[in-house]
Amino acid sequence: MRSLLVALRKDLLLQWRSRTQIVAIFAFGAAALLLFSFAIGPDSLALRQHAAGFLWLGLLLASTLSLAESFEREMEEQALEGLLLLPASARALYYGKAIANWAQLALLGAALVPVTVVLYDAGTLRLVSLLGVILLGTAGLSAPGTLYAAMTAQIRGRQTLLPLLLFPLVVPVLLAAVKATSLLILGDPMGQLRPWATLLAAFAVIHWALGGLLFSRVVED
């Protein structure tokens, strides 16, 4: 547990030090949202209807940048091997990194909400629920994302492989998160939010467990 906190602190510190990069990733996400609206056209009704989809697509695209970047420091000067020599276990390293990535992705998601509200006229009063959905969805992205980022950081072709590997895997997250967010934006007369949130939670639990089990094999030498 202590090694987990140490690893987490290390990763959060790294993120804080490279906060300009996070701002750039946010800008990328916002730009993507803008492009989506150009692709659909100035049809306010259509934009509002699909706003949830755009938000999560934009976040998904931005996540590949964020996740890839999370391992770049480790790759420089072979810091990864050095870290693994420490008594801290690979599992602690994984969860530390995954939690830090989760925080960053959730922050990105939250930051993109105002952009969504403005561009698509898609706001909601149920902000706490929206934050909950963002937290659950980004948790689902972070776990497999951290696992695959660790892999692809070590090889060439990483920019293509990370999204290629990650996107099919997180289809359930995309489906459920978009559905849940859409219900919040457009209204949820039949109270369907909870089941979708449960699906997101189940996905996250399964993949956080799997990732912890398998990570040591991914970074062994």
Next chain:
Amino acid sequence: MMGVVEGGWGFVAAAYVVTAAVLGAYATTVFLRYRTEKDRAAAKAERETGA
């Protein structure tokens, strides 16, 4: 389903042809690759025993 689907034979034929084509093409690639690798291994073995 309302009514009967007419004239489906074109699609049926397409399905079977596609199935045969895909399986046949893949099987061919496997056989060809197997033969290439076997020849390569044989050639290498010959070089090593010869040299």
Next chain:
Amino acid sequence: MKEPSQSRAPQAAVALGVGLLLAGSYWGLAKAPGEIFMGDVQRIMYVHVPTAWNAMLALTFAFVCALSFLFTNAWKWDNRLEAAMEIGVVLSLLLCMQGAIWAKPTWGVWWDWDPRLTTTAVMVFAFGGILALRAFVDDPVKRAVWSAVACIVAFADVPIVYFSVKWWNSLHQAQSTPQTVSKAFHWPLRINAFGILFLWTGLVALRARVAALRLRNEVAPPLPERAPDTAGAPALGGAR
């Protein structure tokens, strides 16, 4: 590492498979009666359903190979994993194509978001991506370990994907794609199912040999039976 087997059993299996497929297809096309509502389009089921069973079987076998490799570190399981994933992707891709050809006359669109087919499409990308990963990793040990890990994660995801798509789609579609076949049509189905089964098991055996031969070229001899067991790390998890 042992010499890759020279037995001709795989080729025999492939031949047997092809024979069964020809027989089953002939029966389904020429002999079996047309279905009441769907007419002759139903005959597509005689290849579609067997392909579906076998695609799932092949990917399940790939999953078993992945687990086996992580627990034993034996190269043979990596060779089989590569072969099984490849045939699994091919069968899944074929399944999607058959599904589209079936959907057009039946539903009027090429894709009707049927949960089973949609899940298959996602699997094509998931496992295809792992095959792409293999192409980019030069170190054979890393390649084997990572493919096994990725295969396990992807396979574990299949039920989640299926469930979420089914639910997502049920909100829009009242009926799901009927893929049940009535009793009169069982024989062509069974024959074709075994046909494809023999075909792909034979091909997997041969393809695994291809992988084994390529591996010998890659790794300096003598090729150990097992991949180097790194720091005695247990197969799954474990502290370092």
